[in-house]
Each structure stands twice: as C-alpha cells, then as structure tokens.
Amino acid sequence: MEEIKNEIAPVEEQKETKVSSLRMNASVKPEDFDWDAFEGGDVYGTEDKQAIEDAYSATLSKVVENEVVEGEVTAVGKREIVVTIGGKSEGVIPVSEFRYDPDVKVGDKVEVYVESAEDKKGQLVLSHRKARTLKSWDRVNEAFENDEIVKGFVKTRTKGGMIVDVFGIEAFLPGSQIDIKPIRDYDQFVNQSIDCKIVKINQEFRNVVVSHKALLEAEQEAKRAELISKLEKGQVLEGVVKNITNYGVFVDLGGVDGLIHITDLSWGRVNHPEEVVSLDEKIKVVVLDFNEQQKRIALGLKQLTPHPWDNLDANLKEGDKVKGKVILIADYGAFVEIEPGVEGLVHVSEMSWSPRLHSAQEFLKVGDEVDAQVLSIDRDSRKISLGLKQLMPNPWESIREKYPVGSKQKATVRNITNFGVFAELEDGVEGLVHISDLSWNKIKHPSEVVAPGDVIDVQILDFDEQNHKLSLGHKQLIPNPWDEIEAKYPVGSVVEGTVASTTDKGANITLEGDAEGFAFTRELVKEDGKQAVAGETLPFKVVELRRSTRRILLSHLRTYQDVRERVAATEAENTKKAVKKVNSNIERATLGDIDALAALKAKLEKGE
Numbered sequence: 001m002e003e004i005k006n007e008i009a010p011v012e013e014q015k016e017t018k019v020s021s022l023r024m025n026a027s028v029k030p031e032d033f034d035w036d037a038f039e040g041g042d043v044y045g046t047e048d049k050q051a052i053e054d055a056y057s058a059t060l061s062k063v064v065e066n067e068v069v070e071g072e073v074t075a076v077g078k079r080e081i082v083v084t085i086g087g088k089s090e091g092v093i094p095v096s097e098f099r100y101d102p103d104v105k106v107g108d109k110v111e112v113y114v115e116s117a118e119d120k121k122g123q124l125v126l127s128h129r130k131a132r133t134l135k136s137w138d139r140v141n142e143a144f145e146n147d148e149i150v151k152g153f154v155k156t157r158t159k160g161g162m163i164v165d166v167f168g169i170e171a172f173l174p175g176s177q178i179d180i181k182p183i184r185d186y187d188q189f190v191n192q193s194i195d196c197k198i199v200k201i202n203q204e205f206r207n208v209v210v211s212h213k214a215l216l217e218a219e220q221e222a223k224r225a226e227l228i229s230k231l232e233k234g235q236v237l238e239g240v241v242k243n244i245t246n247y248g249v250f251v252d253l254g255g256v257d258g259l260i261h262i263t264d265l266s267w268g269r270v271n272h273p274e275e276v277v278s279l280d281e282k283i284k285v286v287v288l289d290f291n292e293q294q295k296r297i298a299l300g301l302k303q304l305t306p307h308p309w310d311n312l313d314a315n316l317k318e319g320d321k322v323k324g325k326v327i328l329i330a331d332y333g334a335f336v337e338i339e340p341g342v343e344g345l346v347h348v349s350e351m352s353w354s355p356r357l358h359s360a361q362e363f364l365k366v367g368d369e370v371d372a373q374v375l376s377i378d379r380d381s382r383k384i385s386l387g388l389k390q391l392m393p394n395p396w397e398s399i400r401e402k403y404p405v406g407s408k409q410k411a412t413v414r415n416i417t418n419f420g421v422f423a424e425l426e427d428g429v430e431g432l433v434h435i436s437d438l439s440w441n442k443i444k445h446p447s448e449v450v451a452p453g454d455v456i457d458v459q460i461l462d463f464d465e466q467n468h469k470l471s472l473g474h475k476q477l478i479p480n481p482w483d484e485i486e487a488k489y490p491v492g493s494v495v496e497g498t499v500a501s502t503t504d505k506g507a508n509i510t511l512e513g514d515a516e517g518f519a520f521t522r523e524l525v526k527e528d529g530k531q532a533v534a535g536e537t538l539p540f541k542v543v544e545l546r547r548s549t550r551r552i553l554l555s556h557l558r559t560y561q562d563v564r565e566r567v568a569a570t571e572a573e574n575t576k577k578a579v580k581k582v583n584s585n586i587e588r589a590t591l592g593d594i595d596a597l598a599a600l601k602a603k604l605e606k607g608e
Helices: 002-024 035-039 046-058 128-145 213-230 395-402 481-488 557-585 591-606
Strands: 068-076 080-084 090-094 109-116 125-127 149-158 161-166 169-174 193-202 207-211 236-244 248-252 257-261 282-291 296-300 321-330 333-339 342-347 369-378 383-387 408-416 420-426 429-434 455-464 469-473 494-502 506-510 516-520 537-546 551-555
Touching (some): 068 128, 395 429, 429 455
Parallel strands (some): 169 207
Antiparallel strands (some): 080 090, 109 125, 149 193, 321 333, 420 429, 494 506, 537 551
C-alpha cells in the first residue's frame, strides 16, 4: 500500500501546480472563475476533477474476486513467489504450489485465482493451485485431443507405477510406461518433473493415465527412421551392446537398436553370446540387412573378419590325420573344431567299429581332444567329414582266425531284445544270440535267462564279415535236458503226476524233478467217470514225447483202460483156445460128451 501512496503523490503535486497557475494566471476572466468551488476549498473544476480521477483510477488494477486471471511473476523466493495481476496489485503464493514447475522464473505468465482483494494486512490473496484445479480438466482434455506434451510432477510412487500431478490433477503413470527399458527403482523419480503424454482419460470417473515411454518411443522412432533412411548394406557402424539374449545381441546404434544373431557373432560355434561380447561394450558392426517397414536392422560381427576356411591349409586332403576339439554333440555325431571356425563332422558310425554304438554321447563328450582322419573335404560347401575308428585296428579283418566257427568263447551281454541277446566278445566285435539258441527250454523273453552285464559262455555259429554280423549260441554249451527226460520218461511208462492247472483243452501235469507234461481233457477222466481237478495226484501214462516242441503228452485214462483191455484180451484168447480144442475133439466125442461140451461152451460164452 505504501507503493500505492507513492504513486498518488505526483498527482497531488500536479493539483497544487494547477491551483498556483490559476491564481497566477491573470488572463483568467473573472466571469469564468468558479468562486463557489474556490471558497469551498475545491480548487478543481468539474472537468479537471474528472480527468484527475480517471488518471488515478488507471493506476489501479481492476481486481475481481473468485475469478481466474493471468498474472506475471515479479519475484521468486525460497518460500514465496510474488505475482502481479496488473498495475500495483500483487499477491504472494507459496513455492509449494509450483512444485510441478521448479524452473519458474521472473517474467513467466501464470494463472492465479483471486481469493480476496485484500486480507487483514491489506494484501491481495492469490492461489495458483486453485487456478490450475479450476481449469485443469479442460486443459487435460485439450492436451489429450491435441496430443500435447505436458509437464508433470511425480508426487509419490504407488503399486504398479507413480502418481503424477498434471495441471493440478493426479494422473497415473504405469511402471511399464515410464521408460523403454524396464525400471525397477521408481523412487528415483519421486519429487521430480517429467514430460509425458496423456494416453487415456475416463470422463466418468475423471481418471487420467499418462506415459513417458510414448515420448521416448516417438523420439526413438524418429531417430530410427532417420538412421534407416541413411543405411546401406555392408555399411560399418559403431554401437554399444545394449542387451544380450540367448539368441543374439542388441546393439544401440545411437538411439536405434539392431540385432546381431548368434550365428553372426563368430565364424566359430558360439554356445551363448556372452562368450563373445559383454554389456555396454563398444563394438563395430556391419549392416547385413534392414527393413524400413518393420523397422528391423540385421547386423553382423563376424563379417568384419576373414572366413577361417580362406586360411585353411590348401594341402589338406582325404586320408590326412588331424587333431581337434569336440565342441558340439548331437545324436547323429559330433562336431570337431580342427581350426578356429573350421569344423568337421564325425558321424556316429565313424566313431567305433562296434555296431552297438547308436549315440555319440556314448563315446564322446564336449571338450574332448581327439585324433581323426579326413574322410572327405568339400571346400566349396565348406564341409569336412571325419572318422575316428579309421585310426584304430579293425577287429573284423581277422575275425575268422581269432574266433573260428564252433569255438567256445566268453561274451558280455550288452543289450537284450525280444528276439535275442547282443553279446560283446571284445571292443568292436559283437554277436547275436537268438532266443532259440539261448536255452533248451521254451522261454518267452531272453530276460528270463540273462541280464545286461552278464558274462556268458557262447559258441561261434556263423559269420557275415561284410556286414559285421556274428551268430552266437549259448544253449549249445549246456547239456540238453530233453535227453534226460526221454530216458527217464519213456513212451508207455506209467508215472505219478499232480494236476497243476487246467485249461479248456486240458491240464498241465507236474512230474518228478520239476518236469512238466500235458494231458488233454479226454485223458483226465477217472475210473469213476469224474474229471480230474487241480491239485489231484494221479498215475499217468506217457503217451508221446515230442522233442521238437519239448512236450510230454500224458493220459490218466489209459492207466486203467489198458488193464481192462488186457484182461478182456486174455479172456478172449483163452475162450478161443478152448473152442478150438472142442472143435478138434468133436469127432471122437460121445453123445454124452457132446452134451457136456455144449454145457461148457455155453458157460464160456456167458463169461463164467
């Protein structure tokens, strides 16, 4: 108010000057002089007074309470900011209301809300926060429609993101929209200003979602478009390793990322990109390809060095011996590096003379140092085939001399199948014992007789040198139990047996010594007419010995039926002899003898 008084002082001086001039002005006509005003102490005329009042009013601003007006920052302190809204009307606003804009300075235009023309101290009361709040929703919608970049103040972090003050409205900044790269520490942004874009507005609930990432992506997209427009295949650029994945390396080329696929990192085999590069490393790369539509850039690192095949010994040929290191193993073979970046394939069939080797993992492991022989080399296709077994003696070259047919040998069971057993005589020499040559007894599976790792006696049965196949026998070295069975249970002999189990066709009969026979159902009828059941022990007659099937056929029925037949046969023979005797003496017989003989004949015919 003191300043306002200072502003009024010059006007009073002008008034005194004018009065003096009137008094001293002799040219003023008496009839034009306002004596009444002069006597009343009013030295001004009506027109002069109005002019003076207008001039005084112009020095004061028109302050209207409860309205938002534009003001100008005239002073910035540590706690308060002074804002004038016209003329000498000034108000003081706390700095806290400008937290969202810490760069506010003298001369800036700001909106303020007039709370009161003057308080108890005669001070103009202004509020910047209320002004922003009143107009914030309109400004938020306007910024959203015009896709404007707005400045926000991060007030606090929350679950999943941060709360940002935008035009006085609390907006949500999701964690995924803070930066292009993942951000773990949100606290670093609290109490900081951040540029962002309004990406979503819920008019009903007045929720606002903003994004800082959208600005970065737009900036990056512009840089990408500019860079791609200048790219050329074969161009060498410098970049920084930004990210390393299992499949390749992302390189920052100055705001734009390009990908070096793992296959383009080195001429040699790479298990993981970390073996070649490290994060934040500055490297040179060559542009292999780019797609302007998809905004993808393919880069290469190995292309900056000569291909190792170009430095390979020109005299290397088939049959040469080389040294190498196993760098990769697959089921079908192993890759051996003989020079940095030059690999050869050792197929599983070229690793050992043993036919049982079906997987490379059984023979080699990564890191093994091996000697190999070059089997073939194709410099145009850059392929080399290697062999390991060629540097080892071939046991099949002298197989017949070492293992003659009929000789007895020892072998180790390596593999068991449904049809037989594969047994190894020595490394690289393996033969098959067919299931039919494994046991004299009938078996359903070879595992009933042997197990993997067992050492068994075998007999050499046959050879196939060309295909490296060997036929072996095991049962040939074991006594045939059937010879003993034939001697112990001859056909026609009667033995004691127990009905073990029954089937629709008959029953299995257990004999002495764990031998087993079979009786058909019709042969199991007992003398009383009943059928024999499991668990009964009965006499059985050996009906047949089938050597080919190792089967003993038995019958209980015949043990008592044959006795009856023998008795009947004996009686019939005796009757026949008696009748013959009668017929031979009939001519000498008397009448009385005839009667006696007739009676005897009748008795014999009746079986008495």
